[in-house]
Amino acid sequence: MKMKDSEIVLKCHKIIGGYGEGEALVSHEPICFYLTEPKTGIIREKTHELFGKNIADKVLVFPSGKASSVVQIDGLFKLAQSNVAPKALIVKDVETVLVVSAFLVKVPLVDKLEKDPFEAIQTGDYVKVDAEKGIVKIKKNRLS
Amino acid sequence: MYLSKEEEQILAGEFGEGAKKALELLVAIGEAYDAKKMVPISRAHAASSGQEGDLYFVELLAKGGARCKVPTSTNPVYDLCYFHKIFKNIPANEADVAKRVMEAYKRIGAILSWSCVPYLAENIPLFGETVAFSESSATPYVNSVIGARTNREAAQSALAAGVIGKTPEYGLLIKENRKGTHLVKVEATLKDEFDYTLLGYYVGKQIGYGIPVMTGIQRRPTTEELINFCAMSNVSGAISMFHIPKFTVEAKTVEEAFQKDIPKDKITVTEAELKETLEELQTTSDRVDFVMLGCPHYTLKQIGKVAELLKGKKIRKDFGFWICTSAIAKLLAERNGYLDIIEGAGGHVVVDTCIDEPCWIGYKDKAGMTDSPKCAYYRRFKDVRVGRLRDCVDAAVKGK
Numbered sequence: 001m002k003m004k005d006s007e008i009v010l011k012c013h014k015i016i017g018g019y020g021e022g023e024a025l026v027s028h029e030p031i032c033f034y035l036t037e038p039k040t041g042i043i044r045e046k047t048h049e050l051f052g053k054n055i056a057d058k059v060l061v062f063p064s065g066k067a068s069s070v071v072q073i074d075g076l077f078k079l080a081q082s083n084v085a086p087k088a089l090i091v092k093d094v095e096t097v098l099v100v101s102a103f104l105v106k107v108p109l110v111d112k113l114e115k116d117p118f119e120a121i122q123t124g125d126y127v128k129v130d131a132e133k134g135i136v137k138i139k140k141n142r143l144s
Numbered sequence: 145m146y147l148s149k150e151e152e153q154i155l156a157g158e159f160g161e162g163a164k165k166a167l168e169l170l171v172a173i174g175e176a177y178d179a180k181k182m183v184p185i186s187r188a189h190a191a192s193s194g195q196e197g198d199l200y201f202v203e204l205l206a207k208g209g210a211r212c213k214v215p216t217s218t219n220p221v222y223d224l225c226y227f228h229k230i231f232k233n234i235p236a237n238e239a240d241v242a243k244r245v246m247e248a249y250k251r252i253g254a255i256l257s258w259s260c261v262p263y264l265a266e267n268i269p270l271f272g273e274t275v276a277f278s279e280s281s282a283t284p285y286v287n288s289v290i291g292a293r294t295n296r297e298a299a300q301s302a303l304a305a306g307v308i309g310k311t312p313e314y315g316l317l318i319k320e321n322r323k324g325t326h327l328v329k330v331e332a333t334l335k336d337e338f339d340y341t342l343l344g345y346y347v348g349k350q351i352g353y354g355i356p357v358m359t360g361i362q363r364r365p366t367t368e369e370l371i372n373f374c375a376m377s378n379v380s381g382a383i384s385m386f387h388i389p390k391f392t393v394e395a396k397t398v399e400e401a402f403q404k405d406i407p408k409d410k411i412t413v414t415e416a417e418l419k420e421t422l423e424e425l426q427t428t429s430d431r432v433d434f435v436m437l438g439c440p441h442y443t444l445k446q447i448g449k450v451a452e453l454l455k456g457k458k459i460r461k462d463f464g465f466w467i468c469t470s471a472i473a474k475l476l477a478e479r480n481g482y483l484d485i486i487e488g489a490g491g492h493v494v495v496d497t498c499i500d501e502p503c504w505i506g507y508k509d510k511a512g513m514t515d516s517p518k519c520a521y522y523r524r525f526k527d528v529r530v531g532r533l534r535d536c537v538d539a540a541v542k543g544k
Contacts, residue, residue, distance in 0.1 A: 015176050068280065069298040070193055077197035094176040100298040103169050104197055111176070 008138040010120060012090070013112035014131040016102045020088030021128040024121050024138075025050070025058040030066040033075030033101065041084035056084035059127040061117050062091055065098035073101045080105035088129035090117050090136065110136065145174045145312065146181045154308070162210025166304035173301055174312030183274055183313045188216040188306030189262050191278035191299040192249055194242040194501050201300045202248040205307060210252060216306030217257040217267035218249050219279050219299070220441070220468070220498040227494075227503035238502035254306070258496035259470035260440045261371060263290065266472065271393060274317055276305035280382070281375035281440050281518075287385040289370050291393035293317045296384040316385060322394065323403035324357035324387055326350075327410040331360055332418050337368045337446075338515060338532045342418040344373040345425070345517045348381025350411050357387045357401040364391050368443055372516075375440050379518045425517050428527035431543065433510040434464030435536045439499045439519035442469045444476050446533075447493065451482035453537040459490035464507070465540045471495045491540075500524065513539050 027050050035045035041056030056079070065072055079085040089102055089109045102109035108131035113120065121127060124141040153159065154167045170182065192198055221242045228234060250256060257266040260279050269275045269292035277286045278297035286292045295315045297305070305311040315321055328347055334340060347356055356377075365373070365388070377383040387394060387401035395401035437450065447469060459465045467486065469477070474495050477483045486493055497503065499514075500522040511527035513536050514520055520528040529539075 013175070015172050069278070070191070070195060070198075073197045073298060073300070074195045077195075077200065081196075096173055096176070096296065096301050097298050099173045099176050100169065100300045101197075103172055104201060104300065109172075 006139065008120065008140070010136045010138065011114045012110040012131075012134055012136050014110055014134050015094060015099060016107065016109035017131045018106060018108035019130050019132065020059065020108050021126070022057050022059045022087040024123055024125040024127045025053060025055060025060055026118065026121060026123045027060070027062040028118065029062070030064045031060070031062045032065070032067040032072060033079060034067060034071040036075065036079060038075070038078035039082050039084070041079055055086050058086050059088045059090065059129060060086040061121050062089075064091060064093040065095065065101070069097040069100070072097050073104060076101040076105055076107075080107070088127070088131070090121070090129065092117065110134070145171060145179055147171070148182070151182060160209035162205040162208025163307060165208060166205055166210055166307040169301060169304045170308060170310065170312055174314065177312065177314035179312035179314040181313055182310040183317065184309060185214055185276050185305055185311050186273045187214050187267055187269060187275050188212075188302045189219070189267060189277040189279060189282055190216055190249070190254065190303040190306060191219040192221060192245055193219065193299065193498070194221050194238065194245055196241060198299055199241050199245045199248065202245065202252060202303060205303065206248045206251040210307045212253040212306045213309035214306055215255055215267055216303065217255040217259070217262035219260050220258045220496050221246055222497040222501040222503040223494055227497070231503065231506045234502055234505055242501065252303075252307070257470065260498065261443070261470065264367070264443065265470065274311070276302045276311045278302035280378035281371065283384045284374040284378065284386060285371060287316060287322070288374075288387065288392045288394070296382065320403065322385060323355065323405060324401045325354040325407070326356045327398070327407055328356045328358045329360050329410050329412045330358055331412060331414045333415075334361060334363070334365075334369070336532070337366070337372050339418060340365065340369040340372040341376045341515070341517055342421045343413060344376030345380050346413060346417050346421045347411070348377035348379065348383050351381050351383065353382045355385045355387070356383060357389065357395075357398055359389065359398060361388055361391065368446060371440055371443075375516070375518050379521045422530065425520055425530040426528070428511055428529060430511060430527070432513040432529055432539055434466065434507060434512045435540045436466050436499055436512050436514045436519055437516070437533070437536065438466070438468030439514065439516040442467050442473065444473045444480070447473060447477045447482050447486070448480065449533065450491070450537065451485040453534060454489040454491065454541075455485055457489055457541045459540045460543050463490075463540055465491035467491065467493045468497050468499060469493060469495060
């Protein structure tokens with residue numbers, strides 16, 4: 001871990017390459033992309049901790065994906081078609097379906113942050129994910 | 145992950161853009177699971193569907209010049225000719241996606257089985273083979289009943305594996321990962337195929353993600369009973385493998401199934417749990433407008449049973465009676481005279497078709513009956529009753 005201009009720099013493991021940056025949105029629960037509003041990116045799963053929040057253009061930090069392969073892949077694909085997919089995905093446990101989902105829409109996907117992502121990143125922080133270099137840069141939101 | 149010289153060349157685009165994309169996906173999956181290397185597969189099954197994500201990927205590979213390197217069968221979409229003659233309101237854009245999906249799989253050189261039970265006829269793995277079979281009901285059948293080795297694949301990862309002829313080595317391809325995780329004591333007497341659907345649904349719901357080892361089953365399960373267990377345990381859960389010592393192939397004893405690591409807790413299934421499961425699946429007890437059978441695709445034997453029950457009877461006027469099956473099973477059903485009886489009674493036997501496709505839009509606001517909790521779960525109709533085949537036929541003939 002390195003501090004540079006109040007930016008925290010953490011190493012990570014690339015699964016799907018690319019670069020994406022945006023405001024962080026942290027979910028402690030698994031996410032099913034099918035249960036978001038396909039035109040806007042708003043989570044419509046009533047029992048979810050992020051119910052009503054918008055995942056569009058965010059750097060999404062979450063433990064893992066969930067639900068059947070067909071709906072999960074189709075869910076993220078539809079978000080990407082409306083340009084409301086997340087900019088990058090940071091996860092703890094990754095499985096085949098999540099890899100396929102991210103691959104199809106070309107959203108960078110990383111795991112194995114050198115620090116626990118749920119401690120290092122809070123909703124509202126500004127996060128840059130450079131999957132190619134295996135680096136995540138976090139600028140803390142002072143208000144948080 | 146270690147990559148061979150040829151794999152490096154594929155990733156560099158020397159074998160075309162399609163093969164490059166396919167291997168990129170497989171390498172990403174390998175990275176996700178810390179696989180050490182890629183291993184050859186002998187066959188694959190792509191759970192094709194009429195979804196846009198599926199269309200995008202198969203067209204991407206086909207346009208990029210990719211062709212299947214090993215036999216790669218396909219899941220049902222729907223029989224466009226058959227349904228468009230009967231239902232006039234199938235959305236044109238959805239029909240177009242289905243048509244393009246089917247054309248793209250043809251271009252990529254897949255086996256156009258359009259069947260969710262390819263392991264019965266068109267694409268049969270052998271014991272010990274490494275394969276890549278998507279379709280959540282096919283994965284556990286291939287692993288447990290046949291004893292071939294496959295991971296829980298998505299349609300796209302299975303297709304990519306079929307194109308490259310390889311898959312990353314992880315998960316259920318490795319013996320230690322095939323050991324049981326949960327002990328299930330079956331105290332209920334399992335009489336028929338329908339009892340296995342209820343057992344599957346209940347076990348999947350109790351375990352979620354895991355490998356059950358089931359004891360107490362007295363009689364050797366039939367092919368259809370095992371298909372049903374596989375399908376239903378993946379509606380309520382994610383069961384990519386299971387053991388029934390003595391009856392499934394990888395373990396003769398409970399100890400062997402757990403690779404000596406037997407858990408202390410067990411799940412017990414009595415008649416009461418099966419009864420509760422059946423009650424939970426109903427959304428109505430009213431009259432129904434149609435019957436939908438064949439999720440998963442009915443076997444020849446099951447079609448024969450329907451013919452036996454319908455012989456000399458007539459299905460009520462304006463009542464839909466549908467059996468989804470494979471092209472091969474329908475051909476044999478015709479040869480055996482089953483088709484004449486079923487169609488003569490007013491029923492449809494359709495090939496290439498899944499219960500979760502836009503072709504069923506005519507039933508959107510109606511109530512149906514099925515013998516499959518999976519069909520009930522994916523239902524593209526309003527209300528559902530789930531019951532034995534005999535009761536489904538009764539509903540169609542007597543209106544009860």
